[in-house]
Amino acid sequence: MTVSLDDLPLRDDLRGLRPYGAPQAPLPVALNVNENTHPVPEKVASDILDDIAVALRDVNRYPDREFTELREAFAGYLGHDLVAANIWAGNGSNEVLQHILQAFAGPGRTVFGFAPTYSMYPLLAQGTGATWVAGVRHPDYELTVDEAVAQVLEHDPDVILLCAPNNPTGTPLPLDVIEAVYEAARGIVIVDEAYQEFAPKDSPTALTLLEGRPRLAVSRTMSKAFAFAGARVGYLAADPAFIDALRLVRLPYHLSALTQAAAIAALRNAPIMLAMVDEIVAQRDRISATLEALGYEPHPSWSNFVLFGGVSDPAATWRALYDRGVLIRDVGIPHHLRVTAGTEAETTAFLDALASIGSAS
Numbered sequence: 001m002t003v004s005l006d007d008l009p010l011r012d013d014l015r016g017l018r019p020y021g022a023p024q025a026p027l028p029v030a031l032n033v034n035e036n037t038h039p040v041p042e043k044v045a046s047d048i049l050d051d052i053a054v055a056l057r058d059v060n061r062y063p064d065r066e067f068t069e070l071r072e073a074f075a076g077y078l079g080h081d082l083v084a085a086n087i088w089a090g091n092g093s094n095e096v097l098q099h100i101l102q103a104f105a106g107p108g109r110t111v112f113g114f115a116p117t118y119s120m121y122p123l124l125a126q127g128t129g130a131t132w133v134a135g136v137r138h139p140d141y142e143l144t145v146d147e148a149v150a151q152v153l154e155h156d157p158d159v160i161l162l163c164a165p166n167n168p169t170g171t172p173l174p175l176d177v178i179e180a181v182y183e184a185a186r187g188i189v190i191v192d193e194a195y196q197e198f199a200p201k202d203s204p205t206a207l208t209l210l211e212g213r214p215r216l217a218v219s220r221t222m223s224k225a226f227a228f229a230g231a232r233v234g235y236l237a238a239d240p241a242f243i244d245a246l247r248l249v250r251l252p253y254h255l256s257a258l259t260q261a262a263a264i265a266a267l268r269n270a271p272i273m274l275a276m277v278d279e280i281v282a283q284r285d286r287i288s289a290t291l292e293a294l295g296y297e298p299h300p301s302w303s304n305f306v307l308f309g310g311v312s313d314p315a316a317t318w319r320a321l322y323d324r325g326v327l328i329r330d331v332g333i334p335h336h337l338r339v340t341a342g343t344e345a346e347t348t349a350f351l352d353a354l355a356s357i358g359s360a361s
């Protein structure tokens with residue numbers, strides 16, 4: 001007899017849910033999960049490996065539970081007068097977000113975001129037993145101060161997740177909206193800046209708003225700009241009291257000694273690790289321009305991906321690209337698909353494959 005999930009005494013609030021499931025297919029051109037498709041430079045990889053080798057000698061002992069050296073390194077990277085006491089980290093920013101929701105959401109509480117937004121937010125909220133509440137955006141996915149504030153006042157959430165720039169749309173979020181949402185909110189406000197390094201160089205970060213706002217946290221990740229998705233390292237900056245709340249819910253020694261060593265070495269090489277960002281931004285802009293020429297409707301993006309409309313049958317286009325060895329993402333928005341900016345060669349492969357399918361409807 002085959003056992004199914006329905007046969008197990010699963011939590012009632014998890015029944016019927018589906019796990020996160022971006023396809024992991026071994027295609028030659030994978031542009032579906034917004035990774036940095038450039039490998040870690042050889043010189044940096046060997047530097048990281050040296051540090052991992054040293055850490056390995058002490059791996060019989062538990063690692064530094066407070067990952068102090070890593071927190072100092074993140075504070076140095078972020079700047080804005082931040083110190084180690086302002087920093088938290090986890091195995092990917094998904095774990096960091098989970099820590100926040102474990103501490104500030106949970107059963108009987110609500111977590112709010114402006115949809116469409118990052119598909120993990122509802123799953124992370126539900127995982128802690130909280131209820132996900134989806135707000136709305138303009139058809140162009142932008143948000144004005146008044147509309148954002150009105151929705152926050154209406155729903156009065158315990159936790160608000162603001163994705164800036166927003167995934168899957170690429171839309172930037174002005175700081176005045178974040179400030180107004182914070183003022184209107186009673187609860188925690190998280191600004192998820194997973195793609196901040198791909199925004200225009202002079203664009204302000206929500207890190208500038210942290211001072212005097214103890215309910216605000218700004219999360220970042222090494223998965224995208226740093227080309228470190230497989231290492232699983234995310235982090236955030238907030239008031240030291242906010243960090244104390246996260247210590248209540250993390251597992252002891254949650255960041256392995258090898259992860260800490262790898263991340264510290266990568267941060268020491270930050271300028272080299274981030275050297276491909278400009279190239280990726282150039283490919284992103286090339287994707288937008290070419291999509292437009294092909295008759296599609298790309299949305300403005302401050303990230304390393306482009307969401308484009310004007311796709312008559314997204315499932316069919318997705319499949320036709322798949323058959324040509326190119327994996328992109330159907331994010332479930334009608335008549336839209338999302339593509340990550342890859343290397344110049346990968347980007348060319350995507351654009352050529354799309355052009356060969358025929359132009360937009």
Ligand SMILES: *Cc1c(COP(=O)(O)O)cnc(C)c1O
Pocket residue numbers: 034091092093094095118163167192194220221222223224229232233234
């Ligand atoms: C990719 C992404 C992350 C990063 O997740 P990790 O767990 O750090 O790999 C976080 N937030 C958003 C919106 C993302 O798109």
